[in-house]
Structure formats: C-alpha cells, structure tokens
Amino acid sequence: MGSDRPGDCRPAASPALPSDTERAHARQRAVRELRLRQRYARVSLRGLKANARSGAHRRESPLRTRGLALWLIGHAARRAPPPLSQRLEEEWLADLAARDGRLSRLRFGLGCCWAATVIVNEHCSTSAAAAAGSAAGQKAMTYAQHDAPLLPPRAIALLLIACVHTALIAALVTGLRSTTTEAIPTTSGELLPEPRPPIEPPPLPGPRLAPTDRVEVHTREFQIDVPREPGPGESLGTAPQEPSEPSRTVNRIAGGPGAGFPDTTDYYPPASRRLAETGAASVRVCVDTEGRLTTHPTIARSSGSARLDDGALKLAHAGSGHYRPTTEDGRPVDSCYVFRIRFELRD
Known part of the structure; x- marks a missing residue:
C-alpha cells in the first residue's frame, strides 16, 4: 500500500503502537470491567431471587435500568484515572451488596449524571482529536482513536437524555409513593351553651283593697206567733200581740296580723330575690x-309565682300566736279572715 500522492511509491507509515504504560492501564481496566460484571451478575441474581419471593420486584426499578446504570459507570470508569475508577467501582458494589441489588435513588441519579458528564467530555475530546488527526493525516493516528466509542454521537446523546429522564422519573415516583400518606378524616364539633329558660314576667299587682277595720252587722230577730187552742169556756179570738223588741246592733271588728308578726323580708324566697x-x-x-x-x-x-305563694304560707304559719282576733262588742271570738302578704324588693 503506497502513498496517496500519484507517483509516490514510498510505503505508508505504520500506526503508532501503544506504550507499556497504556497497555498496563488497558489491562487493568479490562480486569476491573470483568470483575464488575461478575459481581453484578451475582448481586443481581441474589436480588432477583429475594424479590421473587417477597414480590418487591414490582416496586423496585427494573433490572435493565440498573444494568444501564452500571454500564454507564463502567464505561465512564474506563476513561477515568485508575484511583477514581477503582473508588467508584468499590462504592457502587458496596451499595449494591448492602441493598441486595437495589440502588439508592440519590446514588443512581448522581452516578448517571457523573457518567454522562464523563462520557460526553470523552466523546468531545475524542471527536476533537479525530478531527485534528484527519487534518494532519493518517500519521497522527494514536491509541485514543482505536478506543473510540462504539455508538455514534447522536445515539449517545439520546441515550444520556433518556437515562437522566428515567432516573428523575423513578426518583419522583418512588419518593411520592413512600412519602404519600392516606389522610385520616377528622370530625370536628362545637359545644353550644345550653339555652336558658325564658324568664316569665311577674304578674301585675292587683288593685290594693283597703282593709276593713270595723264591720257592723245588723241582725234582725223575728218572732213567730202560734195561736193557742182555746180552753173550755173560752171563745176563739185574737191573742194579744206582745210588742217586739227593737233590733240590736253588733259592733264587730275584724282581726289581722298583730304585734310581733314576722317580717316578709325573712321569708322572701332566695330564688325569687x-x-x-x-x-x-x-x-x-x-x-x-x-x-x-x-x-x-x-x-x-295566688301571686302568680309558686315560690312567692310558698313563702306567704310559711310566713302565715310562722305568725301563729301573733294574730289579732276578731272582736264582737269588744269580746274576742273565733273567726276566719283573709289578709294580703306583699313581697317587694327594696333598694
């Protein structure tokens, strides 16, 4: 195979071979990738068996999502320095082992973003190097061109966008499902005060009757004359009538409460007051x-109030022995009469 120039029969320059350091790094990356795949296969198999028994595989992220995340991390680790790639591999494998093959939402999202950033930067640098190499010719072909990504740039960009969206959606769905709690209906009530019974207005006092201090009762006596049967030798005739005595006037004085009668204030009902x-x-x-x-x-x-009537009866009963009896012609006699007891509030 000759040169591109016509008439130039010189052989083309052979591509540059990788150095010993690059070969060692490539060998270490291959070993780590193989170890990562083997460990992930064991963890995934154990996680699938546990999820199949408990039915938790329906609530976890799909296996393809975890496989895609590990592929992105492994792909980014191959392009990272050895200490960083080794640390990343150890952290992810420890997280998988601690969670039985389940990735935390935070580590999943951060890992996908970090891997996407590394792959995009690597792709940009590789594209720039490829452009510079094509401009300089086939003589500038290096080991980095042989290690170019297998997928086209457009597919890688779409894949990264899909991974980021999948991670965000999975985080939102699992977060909402775990934090959403069912609202417990509560019943609230308000205590209302008991309505007070309406107060009946007191009845209007009736007209005050002036007590009768002196009552004069005029009695009239009637005399019935029965004719006497005539004796022998006596003729029937009209018997002489005796003259009737004039009617006598009785001086009657009605009784009432006397000296020492109790006061209405002592028998005023407290409720009525x-x-x-x-x-x-x-x-x-x-x-x-x-x-x-x-x-x-x-x-x-009645006074219109049962409490006042009861107080009046108690007052009348307590006044026994302090009543002024009714007198007729100055002599006390047994009698019955009615008197009023008034209850009034005084300031």
Whole structure:
C-alpha cells in the first residue's frame, strides 16, 4: 500500500503502537470491567431471587435500568484515572451488596449524571482529536482513536437524555409513593351553651283593697206567733200581740296580723330575690280568741309565682300566736279572715 500522492511509491507509515504504560492501564481496566460484571451478575441474581419471593420486584426499578446504570459507570470508569475508577467501582458494589441489588435513588441519579458528564467530555475530546488527526493525516493516528466509542454521537446523546429522564422519573415516583400518606378524616364539633329558660314576667299587682277595720252587722230577730187552742169556756179570738223588741246592733271588728308578726323580708324566697320576682298573695287563716291558728293557712288568691305563694304560707304559719282576733262588742271570738302578704324588693 503506497502513498496517496500519484507517483509516490514510498510505503505508508505504520500506526503508532501503544506504550507499556497504556497497555498496563488497558489491562487493568479490562480486569476491573470483568470483575464488575461478575459481581453484578451475582448481586443481581441474589436480588432477583429475594424479590421473587417477597414480590418487591414490582416496586423496585427494573433490572435493565440498573444494568444501564452500571454500564454507564463502567464505561465512564474506563476513561477515568485508575484511583477514581477503582473508588467508584468499590462504592457502587458496596451499595449494591448492602441493598441486595437495589440502588439508592440519590446514588443512581448522581452516578448517571457523573457518567454522562464523563462520557460526553470523552466523546468531545475524542471527536476533537479525530478531527485534528484527519487534518494532519493518517500519521497522527494514536491509541485514543482505536478506543473510540462504539455508538455514534447522536445515539449517545439520546441515550444520556433518556437515562437522566428515567432516573428523575423513578426518583419522583418512588419518593411520592413512600412519602404519600392516606389522610385520616377528622370530625370536628362545637359545644353550644345550653339555652336558658325564658324568664316569665311577674304578674301585675292587683288593685290594693283597703282593709276593713270595723264591720257592723245588723241582725234582725223575728218572732213567730202560734195561736193557742182555746180552753173550755173560752171563745176563739185574737191573742194579744206582745210588742217586739227593737233590733240590736253588733259592733264587730275584724282581726289581722298583730304585734310581733314576722317580717316578709325573712321569708322572701332566695330564688325569687335573684330573679327579681315581686307580687302579693292573699292568705286565708282561722284563729282563736288568743290569736293562734286553728287550721292550716291556705292561698285565697295566688301571686302568680309558686315560690312567692310558698313563702306567704310559711310566713302565715310562722305568725301563729301573733294574730289579732276578731272582736264582737269588744269580746274576742273565733273567726276566719283573709289578709294580703306583699313581697317587694327594696333598694
């Protein structure tokens, strides 16, 4: 094979062979790649068996995604310096072993981004070197041209974009699925105060009746004359009528509460006092000549409040012995009469 120039019969220059250092690096990368594939095969097989038993393979990322991530990391590690590639390989294998073949979302995303960056930079540098070599001719062919990527640049770019999107979607889906919690319905209520019973207005007091201090009862006596049967020798005739006595006037004075009678303030019901209830009740009592009750007092006319009526009865019962009896012509007699008891609030 000769030169490209016509008439030049000189043999073409042979390509440059890699140095010993490059051969050693290539040998180390091949060994690490083989070891990585062997370890990943064991971890993936163990993880698949565990996931098949527990049914967790439905919730984890697919095997192809992990394989693609490891392929990207291995592809980037071959182009990285030996210490960095070895450290990357050890971290990923430790993460896989600790998680039974499952990759953490953070390491998966960071690893894919780092691998994509390394591959893109390598591809750019390789493309630049290839352009410089083609301009200089076949004499500038180096070992880096033999180590060019197998895929075209467009396919590599699309593959990287797909990997990044897949990593982001997987992280979002798994994160939302693990953090989303079912909302527990809560029931809230409000305590309302018990409505107070309406306060009935006190009845209007009736007209005050002036007590009758002196009552004069006029009695009239009637005399019935029965004719006497005539005796023997007596003729029937009209018997002489005796003159009728004039009618007698009785001076009657009605009784009532006397000296020492209890005060209404002591028998005012406390509930009626708080509710500002007022009123007057008419009580009927029967007393003897000494002013003591002969029967239980009764309500002749209600005040409109049961509490006030009860207080009036208690007051009337407590006043036994302090009543002024009714007198007729100055002499006390047994009698029954009605008197009023008024309950009023005083400032």
